[in-house]
Amino acid sequence: MRDLAGGFGHLLAGQRWVFRNGRWLGFGLLPGLLALVLYAGALIGLGYGADDLTAWATPFADDWSAPWLGLLRGFLTALVFCLGLFVAVITFTAVTLLIGQPFYESLSEQVDRSVGGEAPESGLPLARELWISARDSVKVLVRVLLYGTLLFALGFVPVVGQTVIPAIGFCVSGFFLTEELTAVALQRREVELKDRLALLRGRRAMVLGFGVPLVLAFLVPLVAVFLMPGAVAGATLMVRELRGEDEERAEGDGADGGGAEGPADGTARQERPGQHGDPAPQQPSPYTGPYAAGPRYPAPQQNPYAQ
Structure with a gap:
């Protein structure tokens, strides 16, 4: 339950972030509006x-x-339309991200900087990033169609097909929708699709807590357009937790700032005499011992100042 609530919390945090940074919300509406027009025509x-x-x-x-x-x-007509709606919800995010790839990548980088001080960059040309994004989206779509076909067939089972199967369908939609959204941040970190899926399966409850409410919201006309920028921001925040980046940063800050810790590179810290308030060791007084032997004094002479 904690992970489930945590995923929903990341979704809300992403929406708050874009509303505090209004210009990112404004630019983010354009790709979503264009994709919405395309999908509305297809569903009609x-x-x-x-x-x-x-x-x-x-x-x-x-x-x-x-x-x-x-x-x-x-x-059967209702099932066909529901299947089309199911595919539209899943692919809407992929198409919108593909249309607005430069913008959403910049938004994700800004979220990383605002909470972590640095943003990983893939360093790939835009054309290469678009190709990778399109290729991975097709692979995800194939998986979605396989699950969708299976769920469509199970929809004919009495009772179960009208109760359990739709719930499973929403969970499947939420998982793959989250995969598409987190791909923006994970692709910048050079994480391949196979590793992305494994990372999300490891925290499945958090992924569903993020994705299922978003799927339900996307069913309302126009809502998906307004939620997309915040969804990308929230997915970036969730990626940081899934990869433990915030914990590593906190540990690094503690190592650098702690008085008893050594330097970050692991070398021993050199201490000066008296650094922690201890008195520095005193040199012996030159007036308490015999004079040293020298050319003029072949043997040690008695120091007249010695007591």
């Missing part, structure tokens, strides 16, 4: 064509009597 087309698609896929039911024909095809 799917809504008009879903009936014909289900009729084409179920020729065996042409001779069924009412109301069974209408119930079957109506149910």
Whole structure:
């Protein structure tokens, strides 16, 4: 439960960050608006064509009597539209990030600087970063389609298909949505897709706490557009926790600032006499011993000042 709440906390923290830095929110709306127009047109087309698609896929039911024909095809039409909506929610983030790649990368770097003082950079040309982002998004989309097809088939199971399967679908959507958002920060850290997925699976509850509420919010028209910049900022904050970067930074600050700790490079600290308030060792008085032998004094002479 702690990780679940922590993921939701990162989502809220990201939204607060962009609202405190209003110019990042303003620029972030443009890629989302463009992607929204594209997806709205695609979903409208799917809504008009879903009936014909289900009729084409179920020729065996042409001779069924009412109301069974209408119930079957109506149910399948709803499932087709839900599947399209499921894919749209997942791919919307990937397409929006691809359109706004330079902006969202700069936003993520700024979040890193604001909380950590430094921001990792991939050092790759923009064209190369776009290619990597598109390639990884296609790989994620293939996984999403496999899960979506399986969940679509399980949707025909009575009771379970109308209760448990939709809940699992939201969890799957939340996981892969979070993967797309964290990819902005992790790609700058040169973390490959396989390692990104392993990192997210290690803290699955936190990932779901971040992604599932976002999936539900994205179902509301226009909300996804306004939440995208904050979602990228929150994903960057979550990446820092998943990789333990904030803890390492805190330990480094403690080592540098502690009075009893050694220097950061591990070398021993040289102390000067009297550095911690102890009296410096006194040299012996030149007046308490015999004169040293020399050319004029072949043998030690008695010091007249010695007591």
